Amino acid sequence: MPVRKAKEEVEMFRVWLRQNGLKRTYQKELILETFLGAEGHLSVDDIYTLVKKKDRRVGSVTVFRTLKSLAACGIAREVTLGDGLTRFEHGHRHPPHHHIVCTRCGRVIEFASPELERMQDEIMRKYDFQPDRHWIKTCGVCSNCRENRKGGEERPCDTERVFARDAVKMALATEVRLMEFFQQAAAANQDAAGREVFERIARLKEANIATLGEELDDVVRGEEDVAKAPVFLHFSLDEVEQNIPSLTRLTARPPAQGGRPVVEMALDAEAAAKLARFLTVTAATFFKDYAAKFPDTRGRRILLGFAGQQESHGDLDSNSYLSAWDSKS
Ligand SMILES: [Zn+2]
Ligand SMILES: [Zn+2]
Ligand SMILES: [Zn+2]
The missing domain is CATH 1.10.10.10 (Winged helix-like DNA-binding domain superfamily/Winged helix DNA-binding domain)
Structure with a gap:
């Protein structure tokens, strides 16, 4: 390479x-x-x-x-x-990033945060200022130096590889969360056809998790330094979580007479596919926006590839959804 x-x-x-x-x-x-x-x-x-x-x-x-x-x-x-x-x-082809510098041992940590970029853009807009570039440098003392520990040998490694590693991790965390949602939704859904839709999309997610796992192996293969490098891309699953409806809210029905709320739902195939589409399209949009902050790099291609997969998982109505699955299996 x-x-x-x-x-x-x-x-x-x-x-x-x-x-x-x-x-x-x-x-x-x-x-x-x-x-x-x-x-x-x-x-x-x-x-x-x-x-x-x-x-x-x-x-x-x-x-x-x-x-x-x-x-x-x-x-x-x-x-x-x-x-x-x-x-x-x-x-x-290396993503722009910020630096955290230990003034005692000289250790440098690199990171990127699209959230931070968004904030920066907003502030620049308020000043009607067009920035060429910016970076944040934070100087201080790392945890090893504060605790008089000798840090392990940390050789600088290829930022692009570390970014790619974190992009796959971010996609994986999201896909696992979506799979769990669809598995739980399938278990709670009373309508057989709707349940089948959820089960099928959960299986699509499961298959994709395996593929992403292989991609992660591929990114770090033979590069122990890349595998061990500190987190580069800051991503909070909370941002994805905001878009995943709470299953308890979706499923809880008011108690019939005095008892506990009944946890069940009955989405037919069409309603289930609609919910699946909403979630996957939301994830696709989120990943596309995230990727837009980076230049063409392997990490960016991973983020965009994941967005495309989400779109294809959601770009199906209940009928074509089922037939697309049938033709695949
Ligand atoms: Zn230090
Ligand atoms: Zn750097
Ligand atoms: Zn490099």
């Missing part, structure tokens, strides 16, 4: 150099290759040291200028993390 990505970036860089009337040289491309081969937030010196191992003739000024060019064409992003140094991280 890194090979494909590097190719794209090499091409971007060549185009940029041409457009700016600059020469393409072996040294510049060696610096690009070295930069792409290293994850994390690297200073000019860090990259200079790495480049020197490959070719002693490359000077630090060339490294600095090339990194600036990479930032100008979007391959790199410049960040400062509180130690006064300008640092560079991968920019192309």
Whole structure:
């Protein structure tokens, strides 16, 4: 995979150099290759040291200028993390994010939060301001340092992979919640045809959970660092939960004479399919809005793919719903 990505970036860089009337040289491309081969937030010196191992003739000024060019064409992003140094991280196909920096051990945690972006957009609108970019940097002391623990070796890893990991986790959590809802609805529903609709959509969800599980394995396969990296994408299941009706509210009937409320419902096939459609379309919209905050990355494609699946799970009326299932099984 890194090979494909590097190719794209090499091409971007060549185009940029041409457009700016600059020469393409072996040294510049060696610096690009070295930069792409290293994850994390690297200073000019860090990259200079790495480049020197490959070719002693490359000077630090060339490294600095090339990194600036990479930032100008979007391959790199410049960040400062509180130690006064300008640092560079991968920019192309890497989701923008915020940084939490421990000022004692230098540990850096990266995170993204679409909720935070939404708030930011709202505030900028109030000032009638059009931001190019923004990032939040929080400096402080991490829990390891506060408790005098030695943190485990934490190597910087590919932000795009960690984002993809969290996107699958987010889809999984949502799908599990939806499956549970439909299973419970099936158990409570008195109408046989309606119950069947719920049972079938619950099985669709179950199958999709297995697929998402495989996708998660695929994202972290062979990358222990990616599997262990701190949460990157902040997502609260509460946001999904808001759209899932409470089954007790749907099913409770007032007690006949004095007793406890009767927990049952009787949705026919059409009503059951309508409810299923409402929930899956709501989930699809939520995931599409979430994805809209990110540039094209594997994580974004996962979020959009999940939205598409939800749409297909819901894009069926009760009849075609049943026949679509029949033709599949
Ligand atoms: Zn620390
Ligand atoms: Zn970063
Ligand atoms: Zn990277």
